[in-house]
Amino acid sequence: MRALRRLFAAFLALSTFPASAGDTGLDAAAIATAERLREQALAGNAAWDFVAGLTTEIGPRLAGTEADARAVAWTKARFEAMGFDRVYLEPVTFPVWLRHRESAAVLAPFPQPLVVTALGGSVGTDGPLEAEIVEFATLDALKAAPEGSLRGKIAFISNRMQRFRDGRGYGPAVGARSNGAVEAARKGAVAVLIRSIGTSNDRFAHTGAMRYVADVPRIPAGALSNPDADQLVRMIEAGHTVRLRLDISAETVGQYTSHNVIAEVTGRELPQEVVTIGGHLDSWDQGTGAIDDGAGVAITAAAGALIASLEQRPRRTVRVIAYANEEQGLYGGKAYAEARAAEGAVPLHQLGAESDFGAGRIYALRAGVDDAAWPVIERIGQVLAPLGITTERGVGGPGPDVGPIVAKGAPWAQLAQDGTDYFDYHHTPNDTLDKIEPAALDQQVAAYAVLAWLAAETTVDFGSAPAKAAE
Amino acid sequence: MRALRRLFAAFLALSTFPASAGDTGLDAAAIATAERLREQALAGNAAWDFVAGLTTEIGPRLAGTEADARAVAWTKARFEAMGFDRVYLEPVTFPVWLRHRESAAVLAPFPQPLVVTALGGSVGTDGPLEAEIVEFATLDALKAAPEGSLRGKIAFISNRMQRFRDGRGYGPAVGARSNGAVEAARKGAVAVLIRSIGTSNDRFAHTGAMRYVADVPRIPAGALSNPDADQLVRMIEAGHTVRLRLDISAETVGQYTSHNVIAEVTGRELPQEVVTIGGHLDSWDQGTGAIDDGAGVAITAAAGALIASLEQRPRRTVRVIAYANEEQGLYGGKAYAEARAAEGAVPLHQLGAESDFGAGRIYALRAGVDDAAWPVIERIGQVLAPLGITTERGVGGPGPDVGPIVAKGAPWAQLAQDGTDYFDYHHTPNDTLDKIEPAALDQQVAAYAVLAWLAAETTVDFGSAPAKAAE
Incomplete structure (x- = not known):
């Protein structure tokens, strides 16, 4: 199936793109849209209101508590109001x-x-x-x-x-x-x-x-x-x-069944192929889970909403995932990967990225993809460069909830955040909204919007995660 | 009595000092000793061990609890080991x-x-x-x-x-x-x-x-x-x-009787006249009272101990006071002032200063003294200048526990600390030893040693606190 897909991609590249797109599979219009998304994100986006709302209206969201259920309902409703094409829940069970x-x-x-x-x-x-x-x-x-x-x-x-x-x-x-x-x-x-x-x-x-x-x-x-x-x-x-x-x-x-909350911008040409971004919805019980990981859900949801606001859908589907119960064992990420493996959908995963390292500015783009797809990563890196982001090869790894599907062969990307202060607040009562700098949040939304858009738009196949990163 | 005392001081000035001492009442030897004390303090002193010991071995010291009694006993024993001439307790009663x-x-x-x-x-x-x-x-x-x-x-x-x-x-x-x-x-x-x-x-x-x-x-x-x-x-x-x-x-x-813990270096010529420095021994119950006010007691005790280590006693007595229950109503400072007033000893108080604003560096010397004594303050300021301390006239006020005796007419000095971060920690569980920078502590010990030594050594009388400051 992956081979067929590659063939189809090659056909599209030949028939649709100017030669200059080369092996990035991205034409000038795709790049222009990415640049517009970047500037739009910096000028204003939904992330701050999202994380302020989640941390104020739900507060702590320990997996399996009634606040978990409230957070799922709140996030689903919020996703539905953000212009996505499809919002749905998938069950995640844990002690x-x-x-x-x-x-x-x-x-x-x-x-x-x-x-x-x-x-x-x-x-x-x-x-x-x-x-x-x-x-x-x-x-x-x-x-x-x-x-x-x-x-x-x-x-x-x-x-x-x-x-x-x-x-x-x-x-x-x-x-x-x-x-x-x-x-x-x-x-x-x-x-x-x-x-x-x-x-x-x-x-x-x-x-x-x-x-x-x-x-x-x-x-x-x-x-x-x-x-x-x-x-x-x-x-x-x-x-x-x-x-x-x-x-x-x-x-x-005992056991509790929570949910991964998923929102999609449906791909216009290859809707079954997906680029996933997201964060985890649960938090520890003592803080309000602002930097861990309200920010991650907010950033990626806001990036997805910007893509949803474009006149044209991306070639592939962009999927925003608010994972359940990351903190106590990556339950949301594991359930997501297992469900995909069961239906043979892992090869449809072009690229997965998670924001789960606070709300500090992003300083590097990294990825685990086929060598043939590295030029796409480099091209994405060029659009990210004005945000102070450099492209780094051969280092990094997927976010925690992306790990399980990467272990099954899916490619990944990482937008590495400045975590200098992250472990000052992480897992304490002090993880509250005031620890987030709004301008830093905007920079991250811009980066995720560019990454998700271009990864969904390129005709190049990202292949599979190099064995090293999948370990 | 004050007039008599002035006469005696004038006699001493005429008989003992070179003309160059002028109206500061301080000779070159006194200044040289002050400079030596300053450098000695910067090279090492007892303050860090004091505040580390107090906050570790006693911890929180809420007035009236059994920790209050342990703190009084600990401080008395520590004072006794520091080379003072006299250590004693005075009762302080409060709810x-x-x-x-x-x-x-x-x-x-x-x-x-x-x-x-x-x-x-x-x-x-x-x-x-x-x-x-x-x-x-x-x-x-x-x-x-x-x-x-x-x-x-x-x-x-x-x-x-x-x-x-x-x-x-x-x-x-x-x-x-x-x-x-x-x-x-x-x-x-x-x-x-x-x-x-x-x-x-x-x-x-x-x-x-x-x-x-x-x-x-x-x-x-x-x-x-x-x-x-x-x-x-x-x-x-x-x-x-x-x-x-x-x-x-x-x-x-109900009521509890704690104690002001007092240590003295007895004056060689005018032992009844006193210069007081100190801090308060009690703390709130949630932190370990490191910056509020273990530091203040430690700084002033270490300064007093440096003076006690000199070969010659200062002209007047230097008294270090660890006040009881400042937090809940200046009980220690009030009891101290009332006891002095009852025995007519307020006029014997040449100068009082308290360290109760954390452990940030001192940036200013201020005082409330007779105009005739201001040249002494300026001269002390010259010795403090290498510590980054400027002399400021007409501003400031006494520390909280010095307030009650100042209200009865005693002169005061203030070594104003940088309190930029003080209210980040003040009265919280986060008031712990790690918030103190050892080098800043040394600078403060140096300043208190210089101030106490020179104020005790000058032949000039500090008069009484200007009415404004005494309000």
Whole structure:
């Protein structure tokens, strides 16, 4: 089928385009439209009103809560008012985790409260738990502890995430959050506390997903704010034995079916072929999910709406996806990919991109496509250049919810955002609308509109994601 | 007595000093010592260890709690280890206010939790209170509301504090906190909520003292974080009637006697005459009181300890005062002034200064002294100039705890700090050690050491505070 499609594309290229379009499959009119979209986005678009509305009228949107249902209904109605050709829901089912109560305090040597939050998925402490803490500088140091050495104790992983524009400090740090409970339990610990995976000294604890494995006891897991972790480290470095009280009430309560909310601008020539852009609709429960990821849904919806406002539809379909429950395991992205795989539609996916790294300006275009399609990416990059965006080859990767379909062979693009401040707010109560700069939002809408339009308009086939990126 | 003292000072000046000292009453040796103190402070001093110790080993120090008693004992022991000639306690009695529980949520039109904190001194809601809110742009707008117009409603004062280096945005804003409950109750309101008196968009609610008056019903008073206040304003501006649930449990529970903790370097010639420097030892309950005001106590104690480490005592006594319960009504400063007034010791107070504006660098020296003593202030300013400090005449005022003795006629000095960021952290859980820059702390210790040393060393009498400053 892909071969047939290529043949058809080649036929179109020969019959429709001037020779100058060359191997980008884009004619001057397509480029002119892209440039117009870019300027139109900078002059005003729907993103700010979208994210202001979503974060004000829904607020926190923890997957599986009644706010999840309200967010789905709100987004569907908003999409329907934005001029798309088609808006629909697709089911996404997952277990529901609820946070009820959380607190921590130093009991000795220096009694005082601590700022703590339960990690997503954690079990509770079953009433207040009192124990000594044992510090580990890293998850690896915890793994190296002797078996049983933490019996009756709380493991405390104290390494601090480093700040970078591209957020690359996250990867080395986040293992403590994901796997700390399992590794601590293997050594006999009764709970694990980590230094928040965050770059700010603001006294917020950062939540985020953690996991258990089948053969290891499930122990409660929480994160301390950076200042609170510092406080414990000072006590420990002074030679004190530190005893804490930890009280977490949280539970996983059955299954819930939410929805991916999808809006389309239907392609005029190849409506079955799609370019997807989107963000995730769910958020953690403590902030209002403005930068994670109201902004991503708003940016891509506004970009899609600009394309929908053109007189002519793009050659292929542009699909905006507000994914369900990214935070607790990429459920929306997985459901989307599985549904496409089941119907053999993965090869129809020309390019997928997700905005899920806050609301900082985009500085790079990256992609995982066939070598033959790279000239299209470069041509798109030329239209993005006035936005301060450079094209980078051989680096990057798809957004989290695009990952599952990329793993099945779909090509991807990435509009890399400046994430310098992202992990200051990420997964905290401080993720609120005021953290978004409206002008930065406009720049991102412009970039997504250009990318989605030109990717949908080119006659070139993007092929499949290079194996490396699909890993 | 003051006249006699002046005569004695004049005699000393004639007999001891070279003519060049002129009307500053300071000889070259005194200036050289001041310069040495300045450089010594910059090279290292006790302030960081002090504030790190206090905030780590005691943490929050709400007046009247057991942490207050621990803080007094800790500070007395620390002062005793710092080389002072005398360390002692003086009683300070005040009512105890305790915060037990606080939460708020929007019930309609868009249900979601809000970040709220009870104001210091507030009564509780006696269980969850549910009511509509009525927004007022300012306290004055609330005062102008018709009598009875808020019956059964919650008044919401939404004006935002402005950011300035000298913190002058605080005065115009803080009336909403101090008097909002009384004014709202006069109109029939069941509670008052204010936008936090704070300059940051971080999602912390700022607490702080409020007051009731005898003839007006006592209604609960709380502050919302800036992002939460924005959220309510957006709902109201969209035309919605906003209904909240507010649940505050707090109470005032009898009297407690804490202590001003005092350390002295005893004067070699006029030990009864004193120069006082200090900060306040209490803090609000949510942060660890690092910038408000662990820093102030640490800076002035470290400065005093540097003076105590000199081979020769200053002419007059240098007294470091860690005041009790500044936050809830300047109790420590008032008790100190009243005790001095009762024993006729106010005229012995040559100069009083308090560090209670965070831990930002000092940029100005100001004073309220007799005109005849201004040349001393100018000379002190010359020694401070290399620290980036300019001398300003006719502006400023004493620190809060110095105010009561200044009102009784004592002269004052002010080392004005850069407070640009102070109200980002002030009275929030985010007031923690990491907000202090060690090098800035050193600069302040240097300035206080120079000021206290030279004010204690000059033969000139500082007279009394000009009437304006004493108002």
